[in-house]
Amino acid sequence: MGAWTGRVRGIGREPPVGWGRLFFAVFGAALAWSLHLLVSYLIIAVFCVTGWPGLRTALVATTLLCAAGAAASGVVAYRTWRARVDGQAWDAALRDPHGRATGFLLVMGMVAAGLFFLIILLGGLPPFLLPGCGPSLPVAPAAP
Amino acid sequence: MSSAPAARPRGEDRLKRFEQAWASPPGLNGIIREINNVPVAHRYMATAFAFFLAAGVFAIVMRTQLVRPENALLGPQTYNQLFTMHGTAMMFLFVIPFTEALATYLLPLMLGTRDLPFPRLTALSYWTFLFGGLFIFSSLLFGLAPDGGWFAYVPLTNREYSPGLNMDFWDIGLSVAEIAAMGAAAELIVAVLRMRAPGMALHRIPVFAWAMLIVAFMIIFAFTPLIVGTAMLELDRKGFTAFFKPEAGGDPLLWQHLFWVFGHPEVYIMFLPAIGIATQVVQVFARRPVVSYTLVVLALLTTAFISFGLWVHHMFTTGLSPAAMGLFAAASFLIAIPSGIQIFSWIATLWTGRLVWRTPLLFVVGSIIIFVAGGLTGVMVGVPAFDAQVHDTYFVVAHLHYVLIGGVLFPLFAGLYYWLPKITGRMLDERLGKWNFWLMFVGFNVAFFPMHIAGLLGMPRRVYTYPAELGLGGVNLVSTIGAYVFAIGVALLLVNLLLSFRRGRPAGPNPWDADTLEWSETSPPPAAQFRRIPVVRSRHPLWEQDSLDPQDAQTERLLEPLDTAPGGWRGALVVTMLDARPLAVVHVPGPTIWPFAMSVGFLVLFVGALLEDLFLLGIGSAITLGCLVGWFWPSKTESTALEEYGGESGGDRLPLAVAGPLANGAWGTGILLLVLLTALVTLIASFFYLADNPVGRPSDAPELGLPGLATGVAAALAAAGYIVLRSAGRPERVTRRRLATLAVLGLGATFITLTAVAALNAGLSPASSAYDSGFVGLLGFQWAVMLVLLAMMGAAALWAWRAPRDLRGRAVAFNAALVALFAAPSWVAVFLTLYVTPRLW
Numbered sequence: 001m002g003a004w005t006g007r008v009r010g011i012g013r014e015p016p017v018g019w020g021r022l023f024f025a026v027f028g029a030a031l032a033w034s035l036h037l038l039v040s041y042l043i044i045a046v047f048c049v050t051g052w053p054g055l056r057t058a059l060v061a062t063t064l065l066c067a068a069g070a071a072a073s074g075v076v077a078y079r080t081w082r083a084r085v086d087g088q089a090w091d092a093a094l095r096d097p098h099g100r101a102t103g104f105l106l107v108m109g110m111v112a113a114g115l116f117f118l119i120i121l122l123g124g125l126p127p128f129l130l131p132g133c134g135p136s137l138p139v140a141p142a143a144p
Numbered sequence: 145m146s147s148a149p150a151a152r153p154r155g156e157d158r159l160k161r162f163e164q165a166w167a168s169p170p171g172l173n174g175i176i177r178e179i180n181n182v183p184v185a186h187r188y189m190a191t192a193f194a195f196f197l198a199a200g201v202f203a204i205v206m207r208t209q210l211v212r213p214e215n216a217l218l219g220p221q222t223y224n225q226l227f228t229m230h231g232t233a234m235m236f237l238f239v240i241p242f243t244e245a246l247a248t249y250l251l252p253l254m255l256g257t258r259d260l261p262f263p264r265l266t267a268l269s270y271w272t273f274l275f276g277g278l279f280i281f282s283s284l285l286f287g288l289a290p291d292g293g294w295f296a297y298v299p300l301t302n303r304e305y306s307p308g309l310n311m312d313f314w315d316i317g318l319s320v321a322e323i324a325a326m327g328a329a330a331e332l333i334v335a336v337l338r339m340r341a342p343g344m345a346l347h348r349i350p351v352f353a354w355a356m357l358i359v360a361f362m363i364i365f366a367f368t369p370l371i372v373g374t375a376m377l378e379l380d381r382k383g384f385t386a387f388f389k390p391e392a393g394g395d396p397l398l399w400q401h402l403f404w405v406f407g408h409p410e411v412y413i414m415f416l417p418a419i420g421i422a423t424q425v426v427q428v429f430a431r432r433p434v435v436s437y438t439l440v441v442l443a444l445l446t447t448a449f450i451s452f453g454l455w456v457h458h459m460f461t462t463g464l465s466p467a468a469m470g471l472f473a474a475a476s477f478l479i480a481i482p483s484g485i486q487i488f489s490w491i492a493t494l495w496t497g498r499l500v501w502r503t504p505l506l507f508v509v510g511s512i513i514i515f516v517a518g519g520l521t522g523v524m525v526g527v528p529a530f531d532a533q534v535h536d537t538y539f540v541v542a543h544l545h546y547v548l549i550g551g552v553l554f555p556l557f558a559g560l561y562y563w564l565p566k567i568t569g570r571m572l573d574e575r576l577g578k579w580n581f582w583l584m585f586v587g588f589n590v591a592f593f594p595m596h597i598a599g600l601l602g603m604p605r606r607v608y609t610y611p612a613e614l615g616l617g618g619v620n621l622v623s624t625i626g627a628y629v630f631a632i633g634v635a636l637l638l639v640n641l642l643l644s645f646r647r648g649r650p651a652g653p654n655p656w657d658a659d660t661l662e663w664s665e666t667s668p669p670p671a672a673q674f675r676r677i678p679v680v681r682s683r684h685p686l687w688e689q690d691s692l693d694p695q696d697a698q699t700e701r702l703l704e705p706l707d708t709a710p711g712g713w714r715g716a717l718v719v720t721m722l723d724a725r726p727l728a729v730v731h732v733p734g735p736t737i738w739p740f741a742m743s744v745g746f747l748v749l750f751v752g753a754l755l756e757d758l759f760l761l762g763i764g765s766a767i768t769l770g771c772l773v774g775w776f777w778p779s780k781t782e783s784t785a786l787e788e789y790g791g792e793s794g795g796d797r798l799p800l801a802v803a804g805p806l807a808n809g810a811w812g813t814g815i816l817l818l819v820l821l822t823a824l825v826t827l828i829a830s831f832f833y834l835a836d837n838p839v840g841r842p843s844d845a846p847e848l849g850l851p852g853l854a855t856g857v858a859a860a861l862a863a864a865g866y867i868v869l870r871s872a873g874r875p876e877r878v879t880r881r882r883l884a885t886l887a888v889l890g891l892g893a894t895f896i897t898l899t900a901v902a903a904l905n906a907g908l909s910p911a912s913s914a915y916d917s918g919f920v921g922l923l924g925f926q927w928a929v930m931l932v933l934l935a936m937m938g939a940a941a942l943w944a945w946r947a948p949r950d951l952r953g954r955a956v957a958f959n960a961a962l963v964a965l966f967a968a969p970s971w972v973a974v975f976l977t978l979y980v981t982p983r984l985w
Contacts, residue, residue, distance in 0.1 A: 014722045030449040037453040037475060044467045049836075055467065101722035104347035108442050115446060119478045126470025133465045 016102060017080050025080055025109040028073025029116035036066035036120050048133035055132045063124030067117055074113025081106040159675075161711030166258070166672035169735050177735040179267035180671060181248050181260050186567070188245030188270045192238050195277055199233035200634060202226045207591070207627040210620050213612035223608035224291035225310070229284070231294030232314060235410065236321045237277045239552055240363075243417040244269075244328040246559060247356045249567065251332060253662035253669060254350050256341025256678040258716045259732045261334040261808040264739050264775065269327040271743030276320030279750050283313040290314035293606065295403055296377065298388040298396045303381045309754060315378045316750050322367045322374075329363035330815045332356050334808055338718045339730075341661065341692075342699055343680040345723045350660050351434065354441050355420030358448045359413050364815065365452065366409040368822035372830070373402030376921070382756065385910045385917035386840075387830070393840030394914035397462060398833050402826070404455035412451035414548065416444055418555035419486055422508045425558050426490050428658045429505035430497025433684060440489050443482035450479045460531045469528045476526030483519055487512060502656075503577030507558035510585045514550025518543055521596070536606075539599025545592045557584070557637065564641070565655050569667045570648030576640040583633030590626025594619040659684035664692060675708045677717055680724070702726045702798050710788065713781035718801055718808065728801035730808055731785040742771035776939065778952055786951065803955030804873055813959040817966045820929060824970055827925055828977050831918035835982075840913035845982040850902035851975055854895050858971040861891040865964025868940065872957040878948040881957060885941040888964055892934045895971070896927055922974050929967050936960035 039062050047055040084103060168178040178184070206226050209218045218226070248266055252259055260266050283289045290310050292301040301311045336357040340349065377399065379385040386392035388399050419440075427434045434440060456464065456472040490512060499505065521543040525531045534540060557580075565571050598619045603610060610616050654663040663686055665673055678685070678692035679699060685692060694700040706717055706729065714732040719725055745767030752760030782802075789800035801807045835841060864887035871881035903923055910917040937960045943953025 014720050030446070034449060034453065037471065040471050041456075041468060044465055044471070048465050048467070059467070101346035101724075104345075104438065105722070108438055108445070111439070111442055112446065115442075115481065119450075119481070122478060123471060123474045126474055127467055130466040130470045132467045 014102075017084065021076060021080060022102065022105060024073055025077035026105050026112070027109075028076065029070035029109070029113040032066045032069035032073065033116045033120055033123075035069070036062060036123060039066075040123075044132070051133075056127050059127045060124065063120060067120045067124075070113050070117040070120055074110055074117065077106045077109035077113060081110065158711060159708050162675065162708045163670070163672045165711060165714050165734070166670075168671065174735070176740045177737050179263040179733065179735060179739060181252050181263065181266055182669065182671065182673075184263075184266050184270050185245050185249030188248060188273070189242060191270075191274050191277065192242035192245055195233050195237035195281075196242070197634075198281065199230050199238060200631060202230040202233070204627060204631055206230065207624040209608060210610075211624040212621065213614070213617050214609050218608055220608045221291065224293075224606075225284075225289035227606055228290045228293050228314070229280075232280065232290060232318070233277075234548075235294060235414075236318055236325075237273075237280070239414045239548075239556075240325050240410075241273050241321070241328075242556065243356075243359075243414070244325060244332070246421075246556075246563070247332055247352075247417065248328065250563065250662060251335050251353060251356060252339070253566075253665060253673060254353055254660050255335065255339060256344060256661045256674060256680065257335070257339040258672070258674055259714065260331045261339055261718075261730070261732075262331050262812060264733050264736060265327045265331055265812075267739035268742055269324040269331070271740050272320055272327070272746055273324035275743055275747040276317050276324060276750070279320065279747065280313055280317035283310065283317075288313060295407065296374075296399075297403075298377065298380075298399045299390075301377065301381075302388065303383070306381075312378065312381060312754050315374050315381070316753050319371055319374050319378075320746060320750060322371050325363055326367050326371075326819065329360035329367075330812060332360040333364075333815060334811045336360075337721050338727075338808065338811065339716060340719055340724045341678045341680045342694070342703065342717070342719055342726050343724055344719075346721075347438075348680060348683045348724075350420075351423040351437070351440055351444075352417070352420030355416045355423075355444055358444050359416045362409050362413050362416075362448050362451070364818055365822055366406045366413060368819055369402050369826045370406035372823055372826045373399060373406070376402075376830075376917075378753075379917075383911060385920070386912060386914045387834070387917050387921075389914065390839075392912050392914050392917075393834065393837045394917070395834060395837065397459070398830060400459055400462065401455070401833070402830070404458045405452070405826075408455045408458065409448075409451045411547065412447055414552045416447065418511070418552045419444065421559035421562075422490065422511060422555045423486075424658075424660065425504045425508050425555075425562050426493050427497075427684075428562070428656050429500045429502060429508075430493050431500065431657075432493060432497040433659075435489050435492040435496065436485075437683065439485050443485040443489075446482040447479060447486075450475060450482065454479065457526055457531070460528045461535045473526055473528055477523055480519065480523055487516060502561075503572070503574060503581060504558040504562040506578065506581045507554045507561065510581060511550050511554035511558065514546055514554065514585075514588065518546025518548075518550050522547060534599055536604055537599035538595040538603045538605055541605050542592050542595035542599060545588075545595075549588055549592070554584075557581075560637070562656065563662075564644070565651035566662055566667045566669070568644065568648070569651055570644045571651050571655060572640050572644045572648065576636055576643070580633055580636040580640060583636060584630055585633075587626050587629030587631070587633055591623050591630055592626070594622045594626075598623070654686065659687040661685060661692075677703050677706050679703070699726065701796070705729065705798065710785065712784045712788075715785065717798075718806070726798055728799050728806050729789070730801050731782045733779060734781055736775075736779075738771050738775040742768055742775070745771055772935075776956075782952065802951040803958055807955055809955055809959055810962070813962050817962065820966060820970070823925060824973060827918070827922050828973065831922055831977055832981075834914045834918045835985075837914065841915045842982075846906050846979055847902065848979055850898050850905070851979045854898040854902070855972065855975050857891050857895045857898065858968040861888055861895065862965060862968030864888045864891060865961045865968070868937075868957050868964065869961035872954045872961060875949045875954070878944065881948070881954075882941070882944045885937050885944055885957065885960075888937045888960075889934060889941060892930050892937070892967075896930055899923060899926070919978055922978055926967075926971055926974050929963070929970055933960065933963045933967050936963055 040059055043058045043062060044055065047058065081103065084106070166180065168174040168180065168183060205218070206223065209215050209223060248260065280290070288309050290313055292306055292311050292314070296311060296314060299305055336349065336353050376385065376387040380388050386394045388394045388396050390396065423434050423440060453475045454472065456468065457476045460469055525534060525540060525543060561572055561577055598616055601614070601616060603614070603616050651667040653666055656663070661678055661680070664678065679694045681695070682688035694703060703726065706715060709715070714734050715729050716732050717726060718728050718730050720727050745764050748760055748767060749764030752764050785800055786802065799806070804810065864884045867884040868881060868888060871877040871884060903920070908916040908920055910920045936956065940953065940957035940960045943950060943956055947953055
């Protein structure tokens with residue numbers, strides 16, 4: 001970025017854990033869910049147009065991979081949180097005035113990971129319950 | 145409870161200079177030139193509310209038409225215009241602008257800052273919104289009001305089936321309102337992330353601010369596809385392209401995808417601010433902090449994400465495969481989880497609080513009841529089998545009004561009753577307020593509950609009448625009576641407002657004993673708000689802090705230059721994003737004519753586009769370009785600020801953030817790039833969607849020669865851009881910056897020439913081929929990015945020659961370099977899409 005000066009002494013750079021890590025910890029699970037939805041939709045479109053076999057397997061694999069991604073985000077959030085606030089009460093980051101925003105975001109990331117992990121698994125259920133391709137609605141017979 | 149931090153005893157002169165810096169110019173000149181958030185937000189709210197009243201009148205006229213079977217009050221054409229204008233005005237000209245206006249007013253106060261980061265953009269958003277709204281409404285004067293529904297489905301809205309100018313009014317006017325909304329969104333993002341009171345770390349910001357931050361990002365991601373879609377529709381209507389024409393390989397369903405990728409998040413764009421308002425009201429009138437702040441914020445974030453994955457449930461009857469429907473049905477059910485978290489948090493807060501039953505709380509409780517009912521019918525229509533039965537019936541009308549009136553309008557009214565005393569300085573009448581609530585609550589349910597039954601009995605929506613034999617007269621009569629009662633309730637708010645202006649009790653700074661910073665200022669707040677920057681150590685500063693003064697020597701010292709200061713210019717504080725530690729002082733622009741003048745230029749451009757008049761288009765472009773030059777011309781107040789701060793500083797003193805990553809301008813550029821990225825993804829997805837259709841798709845892949853060469857040029861341009869970025873941060877590297885800016889200009893021009901020649905050689909025919917339309921759309925996007933880059937880099941080059949060490953010129957160079965670093969990878973994506981992937985098919 002160049003040599004932009006002007007930072008005040010004593011105002012440290014944020015966040016203390018690195019932007020990439022914090023971003024993955026907070027948004028990783030949500031992004032895994034978004035990926036799950038879009039990739040599953042794409043897989044359904046491609047398999048249904050081409051008639052390739054194995055639609056259900058592809059969808060299950062996508063679900064498992066994305067659920068693993070969400071879980072990984074939760075693990076990163078937990079481990080980072082342990083490294084930053086271990087030794088304090090679990091909600092120390094949430095209480096005023098002791099907390100810092102990073103701890104708050106990490107706790108939010110942990111809960112989000114759990115929520116999206118479940119949502120991905122639930123979103124992966126329909127292929128087991130419904131037929132894959134084909135017309136979705138009964139086609140009305142032509143009027144006589 | 146604490147109040148505004150006491151300004152230290154200062155010379156009268158210093159205070160006077162400070163207040164003068166923030167004072168509005170008098171008279172008409174002031175109305176046109178003032179850009180400060182408070183007066184602009186007043187106008188924004190009043191204008192949006194006027195559009196709400198007009199759209200409400202349309203609804204009443206429609207209900208009057210439907211009061212009995214085969215009524216002849218309105219013809220079908222007028223009815224079509226009314227329901228289109230009702231939906232369009234409510235969605236685009238009332239709810240979103242009004243919530244953005246409320247946030248424009250409140251956020252600086254709530255966050256403890258003096259203004260929004262880009263006040264000129266605030267004013268531009270307002271004037272553009274005003275002219276765009278008047279443009280759409282002016283169609284009524286010519287009998288040309290839009291009549292294709294607020295969703296504008298093609299092929300109904302193609303020129304073939306909608307030959308008049310009606311849908312052009314909709315298309316062009318709407319694009320303008322969308323641009324205004326996105327401008328305001330950019331403003332709110334930077335405000336919440338960077339312009340907060342010291343100590344207001346992310347875990348301490350009010351829920352309303354969280355909601356607006358998340359909504360502002362949603363607006364960026366949701367409105368961009370709609371802008372792309374409406375541009376495609378208008379180009380189709382003008383005969384330049386064939387995106388939605390099946391005979392040319394186009395696809396009407398592409399419009400539905402683009403519209404609902406915007407349309408479903410739009411529901412939550414309207415709903416999340418309402419959650420923020422309701423949460424603020426609930427905790428104040430329950431006299432306790434909201435239960436589980438963390439989960440409420442998480443629920444807002446989760447709702448925002450999931451809302452982008454639901455758009456296909458509006459298309460369940462378009463012939464999707466069962467697997468696809470199952471996937472989106474599941475997502476539709478699952479959004480109930482975060483919504484449930486929010487509802488349960490409010491219930492728990494109310495349950496465990498000491499309730500004070502005033503009008504704002506009544507509206508929130510009414511909202512919870514209505515919204516839960518609307519949410520339940522939402523889960524019902526998320527079931528594809530049920531949706532197939534009730535699709536396009538009055539059941540859906542009932543559902544969406546339960547969600548939007550219960551989930552949005554009632555909280556907005558709660559917010560009005562809650563914050564109007566702050567805005568006007570006078571209390572509203574409590575008894576009238578309660579009448580207002582009960583009439584609206586009862587009227588709403590009487591009007592909309594029977595619509596569920598009408599829908600289940602098979603009454604289709606968007607029809608101007610119905611035969612008596614269907615037996616729907618009774619439920620429609622009840623609905624119409626309810627609509628009138630509801631309207632009387634709304635009218636009572638106006639009566640209450642008028643009475644409040646005339647003889648309302650003075651509100652005082654904090655009539656509700658509320659917890660957030662806006663209540664620490666006088667009601668109404670002064671133009672120069674927060675003479676002394678407040679310091680926050682709690683999520684509820686007015687409940688839990690004895691004082692808003694700094695408690696440590698460093699903060700005290702850092703904030704001292706902002707204590708009833710600066711004088712000759714408007715200054716505010718920026719803080720670190722997470723923990724809100726003081727970072728820099730920023731110059732906030734003062735009164736100027738350019739936002740107003742530019743929006744006039746836009747208006748001339750809309751009229752020119754509507755009438756396909758090249759002269760008007762030329763005049764509008766000239767005005768807009770002239771205003772851009774004026775806008776970016778160095779201002780006197782910024783020069784004064786630079787002189788006072790002596791360029792870069794730091795160490796033990798807050799610097800003046802003019803350029804580089806510390807400056808708000810760089811953040812604004814970042815948001816512009818986010819918009820461009822979203823547009824690029826939308827265009828690429830649309831191209832592949834159309835390319836799937838063999839009709840109109842060329843058999844041979846396009847030539848690689850010139851585009852390949854252009855890719856090399858783009859890579860060189862990125863390298864030169866990087867040098868500009870680096871050298872902008874080092875004032876001594878003047879020569880390097882001069883040469884690099886020139887290189888970017890030369891390479892950009894070469895790139896445009898190469899790609900234009902390649903396009904001409906390809907013999908594209910966008911008017912008769914959807915594939916070519918997608919091709920030209922992507923190329924056009926890339927050229928637009930390059931032209932923006934050339935304009936910015938041209939300005940940077942001028943600065944580099946005229947005043948090479950000036951921070952303002954280095955800021956332009958830095959921001960232009962960011963665009964260059966986007967333009968090159970953007971071209972790689974376009975190149976791969978247009979020139980490489982066809983070889984893989």
